[in-house]
Amino acid sequence: MASSTKRAWMLQEFVAHSGNVNCLSIGHKSGRVMVTGGDDKKVNMWAIGKPNAIMSLSGHTSPVEAVRFGNAEEMVVAGSMSGALKIWDLEEAKIMRTLTGHKSSVRSLHFHPYGDYVASGSLDTNIKLWDIRRKGCIFTYKGHSGCVNDLKFSPDGKWIASAGEDGLLKLWDLTAGKMLTDFRGHTSSVTTVEFHPSDLLIASGSADRTVKFWDLESFQMVSSTDGDSTPVRAIAFHSDGQCLYSAATDQFKVYAWEPARCLDTLSIRWGRVAEIAQAQNQLIGAAFSDTNVSTFVIDAQRIQPASGPPLPPVQMVSPPVTARSGRRSFVERPPTQSTRQISQPKEEPDDSSPTDDPGDDLLSAARIEDPANYQEVFAPRSRLEHSPSREVKPFPAPLEDERAPSPVSQPPRPATSAGQAPPSQKPVEVKKASSPKGRKTHSEDIPKPAPKAKVPPSPPSQSKAQSGLDVDDFLPKASVPSLLAGGQGEASDMSEAEALSMISKGHHSMMQVLNSRQEKLQVLRAMWTSGSTKTSIDSALGMRDQAVIVDLVNVMLQKDSLWSLDVSASVLPELMMLLDSKYESYVSTGLSAVKLILKNFAPVIKSNVTAPPLSGVDISREERYHKCKACYRCLMDIRSALEQRNSFKGNMAPKIREVFLLMSTLD
Structure with missing residues (x-):
């Protein structure tokens, strides 16, 4: 049977920074450039499909936590943990502006579709609108009670939508400088928001695993999805607005909204995907983990609705208008109470203390790391003219029997000064990718090693010839x-x-460890499947093998009903040992289990410890009291141990803060 091409595949994986990567953004105009920010305080720019950084932008004095391309991909804005914003001109390779005013980390950024303005959302719960030319804050929008996770300008540039950690989606009128409405319906933090490209419609994705659609005339919910298996991390409307793409951990879905229904689903091992963008007939997804960034390609022509029958027409519910769906478009948006006020908000004085010295623009640098790619992406052109559209060729799809590059199989890549991977460690797909404007691919520029003298092998099979590998090697x-x-x-x-x-040979020690671990897990599995859940848990604890305990706890974390007060009292001493482990995955599992115990049993533990059983015979209450007391002692020991250790940073810091907040309920 002939091989068929894949619908989605990994394009590349590379080391992007010398420290952990905190954010990334894809250029939505071409879908072929990407910018990343990390703990190394640098902003690196990449051509998607090529392993070497085009530019490295430095100047921030704290880790970079938000990045965004300008609409024409000629500028990049980056926000840091200190609250400062820096804007770079990519064509001239120099710093343009440093903007200060936020009191905490910048988490979201977006450029105005027409004017020289940029909006920023911060951990300080505020949204600021900046004038790039005048180098100042025009207005501050206050209303969220938590971090502003995402924000977007409307296509007509008159509104801002903001997604908050407080579970609210808010709509702001730029002209009046006030909130139009807030959309309530999500039961957890709103992670991402997106305007429909033409209709008065907005979509929001949340950690409650749903995508909700809202009408911007009636300010009512249009529909809501049933819910994914993991939190929604990124959404994007089709360029024509006919469907919505939703990305969650290891999952991709296509939705329609009137009525809400899932049109297609793909399982993609991209982990915690950060952003998706459309480039002609392909979708580009990007994810980051630790110092690595990985990119993925989805063939939009082989997923619904493009690969199936056209969607049924939407029934008209309002007077005839220009939008195909029957909903009004942004061009003919009716005036609201806020937009009737024609007074423009005056530039306000910023009372917050500066976080970065604007004079450090002299220390900011935009270093071109790959001149050839830089010339290819930024061809010389007049600053007075709009950027000419570059020819974008699709990435070739591999066959179904070809294996995509696996992060596990790739050796560790040391980061260079710009954070790029050595040229010798490029993924296979990068060599296949075509560069813009019909130029030869990057693989053709790389000198090929001289062929080795070897004995002629036996004729390769068809699969060997297709993959380009010889298994005998x-x-x-x-x-x-x-x-x-x-x-x-x-x-x-x-x-x-x-x-x-x-x-x-030479791996006997590791083989013995793995065989022993497998045997123990098989014993526990036999007990578990026979219905003796508590017995299997006690047996795992008696084995005194942290690897086995971590495996078991990770399984139990998938189902809250497996946890009881009795199980918690038995597991907590072992969780304390996990928190003292040198392995970050063990610490993460221990913190997750402690969080679950506190969420489920903290009120019960507190009520029983503060009110011991009265005199008399009540065996069940006495047993519950002793279990709660044992849990309380372990939790207090865990709290004191976490307070004494200051080495938890990076990915562990948010989980530790959550544990401390939950433990406050025991006081």
Whole structure:
């Protein structure tokens, strides 16, 4: 049977920064450039599909936590943990502005579709509108009670929508400088927001695992999805507005909204995806983990609704208007109470203390790391003219039987000064990718090593020829004595068992550890499937093997009903040991389990500890009291241990803050 092409595949994975990556943004005009920010206080720009950074922008004095391209991809704005914004001109490779005013970390950014303005949302709960030319804050919008996770300008540039950690989606009128409405319906933090490209419609994705659609005339909910298996992390409307793309952890869905229904679903191992963008007939997704960034491609022509019958027409519910859906468009938006006020908000004095010195523009640098790619992306052109559209060629899709590059199989890549990966460690797909304007691909510029002298192998199979790999190259060769005895430079025939035996030589210790771990897990699985859940938990604790305990706890975290007061009292001492582990994954599992116990049992523990059983015979209450007391002692020990250790940083810091907040309920 002939091989078919994939609908989605990994394009590349590379080391982007010398510290952890905190944010990234894809250029939505071309879908072929990307910018990243990290703990190393740098902003790096990349051509998607190529492993080397085009530019490295430095100057921030604290980690970069938000980045965004300008609409024409000629500018980049970056916000730091200190609250400062820096704007770079990419064509001239220089710093334009440093803007200060936020009192805490900047988490979201967006450029105005027409004017020289940029909006920023911060952990300080405020939204600021900045004039790039006048180098000042025009207005501050206050109303959220939590971090502003995302914000977007409307297509006509008159509104701002903001998604908050407080679970609210707010709509602001720029002209009047006030809030129009807030949309309530999400039960957890709103992570992302997106305006429909033409209709008066807005979509919001949330940590409650749903996408909700809102009408911007009636300010009412249009529909809501049933819910994904993981929180929604990124959404994007189709360029024509016919459907919505939704990205969650390891999952991609296509939605229609009148009525709400899922048109297509893909399982993609992209982890915590950060952003998706459309480039002609393909979707580009990007994710980051630690110092690595990975990019993925989805063939939009092979997913619904493009691959299936057209969507049924939407029934008209209002007088005839220009939008296809029957909903009014942004061009003919009716005036609201706020927009009738024609007074423009005056530039307000910023009473917050500066976080970065604006004079450090002299220390900011935009270093071009790859001149060839830079010239290719930013061809010389007049600053008075609009950027000419660059030819964008689709990334070629691999066949179904070809294996995408796996992050596990790739060796660690040391970061260079700009954070790029060494050229010798490029993923396979990067060599296939075509560069813009019909130029030759990056793989053609790389000098190829001289061919090795080797004995002609046997004719390769069809799958070998398609993948370009020879499996014999990865099998152990015969020893020197056997070659001498045979008199020829050919590998002797070897059984699979002999090959595995040779491969495992030198790894006996690790093999013993893994075999022992597998045997223990098989014993626990047998107990678990027989219905003895508590017995399997007690057996795992008695094994005193942290790896086995971590595996079991991770399974239990998937289902809250497995946890009881009795189980919590037994597991908490082992969780304290996990929090003292040198492995970050063990610490993360321990913190997650402590959080779950506090959420489910903190009120019960507090009520029983503060009100011990009265005199008399009440065995069940006495048992519950002793279990609560044991849990309370362990939780207090965990709190004191976390307070004494100041080494938790990066990914662990948010979880530790949540644990401390939940423990306050025990006081």
